[in-house]
Amino acid sequence: MSTEDENIKEVEAVEPAEDESSRLKSENPGNGIAGMTVLFFTIGFAASLIVGWIVFPNLLYSKKEQPIDFNHVMHMEEVDDGCESCHFFREDGTYSGVPKLDQCIDCHEEIQGDSRDEAVFVEEYISKGKEVPWLIYSKQPDCVFFSHSAHVRLAKMDCVTCHGPIGESTTLKTYEYNRITGYSRDIWGRNPENMLGLKKNTWDRMKMNDCAECHMEETGRKSSVSTHKDGCFVCHK
Amino acid sequence: MTQEHRKAKKFGMVIDLDKCTGCGSCMVACMAENNVPFRENETDKLKSITWMRVYKLTNGKPYPKEEICYLPRPCMHCEGHKGHSPCVTVCPAIATDYDMDTGIVSQIPTRCFGCRYCMAACPYHARYFNWWDPVWPEGMEKSLSPNVSPRMRGVVEKCTFCFHRYQLALDKAYAEERRELEEHEYQTSCTQACPSDAITFGDLLNKNHAVYKLKKSTNAFRLLEKLGTNPKIYYLSSREWVRRAGDNYRPGEGTGKIKSHH
Numbered sequence: 001m002s003t004e005d006e007n008i009k010e011v012e013a014v015e016p017a018e019d020e021s022s023r024l025k026s027e028n029p030g031n032g033i034a035g036m037t038v039l040f041f042t043i044g045f046a047a048s049l050i051v052g053w054i055v056f057p058n059l060l061y062s063k064k065e066q067p068i069d070f071n072h073v074m075h076m077e078e079v080d081d082g083c084e085s086c087h088f089f090r091e092d093g094t095y096s097g098v099p100k101l102d103q104c105i106d107c108h109e110e111i112q113g114d115s116r117d118e119a120v121f122v123e124e125y126i127s128k129g130k131e132v133p134w135l136i137y138s139k140q141p142d143c144v145f146f147s148h149s150a151h152v153r154l155a156k157m158d159c160v161t162c163h164g165p166i167g168e169s170t171t172l173k174t175y176e177y178n179r180i181t182g183y184s185r186d187i188w189g190r191n192p193e194n195m196l197g198l199k200k201n202t203w204d205r206m207k208m209n210d211c212a213e214c215h216m217e218e219t220g221r222k223s224s225v226s227t228h229k230d231g232c233f234v235c236h237k
Numbered sequence: 238m239t240q241e242h243r244k245a246k247k248f249g250m251v252i253d254l255d256k257c258t259g260c261g262s263c264m265v266a267c268m269a270e271n272n273v274p275f276r277e278n279e280t281d282k283l284k285s286i287t288w289m290r291v292y293k294l295t296n297g298k299p300y301p302k303e304e305i306c307y308l309p310r311p312c313m314h315c316e317g318h319k320g321h322s323p324c325v326t327v328c329p330a331i332a333t334d335y336d337m338d339t340g341i342v343s344q345i346p347t348r349c350f351g352c353r354y355c356m357a358a359c360p361y362h363a364r365y366f367n368w369w370d371p372v373w374p375e376g377m378e379k380s381l382s383p384n385v386s387p388r389m390r391g392v393v394e395k396c397t398f399c400f401h402r403y404q405l406a407l408d409k410a411y412a413e414e415r416r417e418l419e420e421h422e423y424q425t426s427c428t429q430a431c432p433s434d435a436i437t438f439g440d441l442l443n444k445n446h447a448v449y450k451l452k453k454s455t456n457a458f459r460l461l462e463k464l465g466t467n468p469k470i471y472y473l474s475s476r477e478w479v480r481r482a483g484d485n486y487r488p489g490e491g492t493g494k495i496k497s498h499h
Binding site: 089091092093094142143145147149150153154221222223224225226227231232233236237 | 245319320321325328331334335336337338339341343345346347348384385386387397400401404405407408409410411412413414416
């Protein structure tokens with residue numbers, strides 16, 4: 001009994017449906033619409049991600065090699081005072097940054113070892129008395145005041161916290177800079193995780209927000225009347 | 238690692254108008270120190286940028302009773318009520334801010350988008366707008382100070398109490414494992430340039446600083462004090478008419494009564 005009823009209902013139900021689908025087919029590829037939409041959306045989405053994450057950054061950033069390759073590991077073995085042996089503080093508390101020829105000349109008056117970079121360094125720079133035009137990865141914009149003294153001397157922070165394990169590197173990485181602003185890419189952060197706003201190490205990214213975040217946690221200053229946080233004038237000039 | 242706080246400061250200035258000769262050294266020193274741009278033609282003073290400006294006051298009487306007083310005017314670094322100085326309150330970009338630790342009204346040109354509300358709000362005309370990008374005569378850009386960032390067209394700038402000098406002095410102190418500065422370690426450019434020692438700079442809260450005693454003089458007054466701007470520049474003058482010129486007084490009302498001492 002029940003099966004008969006169902007059959008009848010089915011027949012009744014199917015007939016108009018068949019009509020409709022055949023009508024749709026003649027105008028438009030029916031089921032395909034959703035499929036094609038999803039397909040195109042996926043392709044478009046993937047394409048825009050590729051453009052945004054790979055093509056655009058490559059267009060935006062230009063690459064430069066350092067004039068000479070530098071081996072930090074080898075030098076760390078030779079010095080007694082870690083990073084501060086060459087990247088030292090002056091007496092007035094200012095920071096010397098990248099070493100000048102004066103510091104290198106004691107050992108490098110004559111060619112040491114047989115690397116090609118060493119030969120170039122001595123012949124092109126030392127003997128001519130010309131400073132090496134190092135490309136500085138962490139060079140800040142003109143409007144930023146950064147005090148190494150406050151961070152290293154007062155807050156006793158390690159160099160690694162912001163600069164990463166540079167001392168353990170045997171070669172210098174390629175310097176990338178923004179074609180529009182001219183700023184180094186390292187200020188912005190380059191690891192793939194940064195694209196998603198993730199950060200594994202403190203040194204992965206050194207944007208203003210990262211500075212501000214640490215300042216909030218470590219100094220607890222709330223001296224700004226407008227923001228009730230640390231003031232802009234601490235780092236900006 | 239939250240560090241213990243440095244004692245809050247309130248940097249301010251006391252300018253002795255009896256000593257000021259109007260020579261303008263402070264203006265020159267300020268422009269050189271802070272990379273203040275100038276134009277080939279500086280005749281239109283409305284468009285000149287002078288963080289420190291010397292005004293000439295007269296008592297308005299005919300010779301031989303005429304008297305002249307020169308009044309140097311930097312940014313007053315108004316504290317207002319609890320740090321709400323006129324310019325800080327109106328800034329929509331938080332490009333200018335009051336720092337409770339130093340008492341300095343900061344100006345961050347890179348945040349400023351040039352609406353100039355602060356200029357309208359400032360009763361002292363201490364703020365200036367950059368109508369053009371700065372252009373220095375050829376070769377002069379080599380003498381610019383690397384400690385002060387030059388400003389671009391379309392932003393407002395003003396006196397910062399040579400804040401970069403404070404930062405550099407702190408750098409030195411940190412290197413010597415100190416947190417506090419001596420009075421002489423942080424002085425503004427105009428203070429040091431004044432040949433007649435009319436300008437004194439220091440922490441208004443510190444009893445050992447010269448400004449602390451000077452501001453308590455009965456000759457002390459502040460500009461437009463009645464507006465409630467609570468400025469941190471004090472002036473000294475032994476002449477009643479000069480003190481009266483600093484604010485609007487009713488006939489018969491005495492001067493020299495600073496109500497809100499720090």
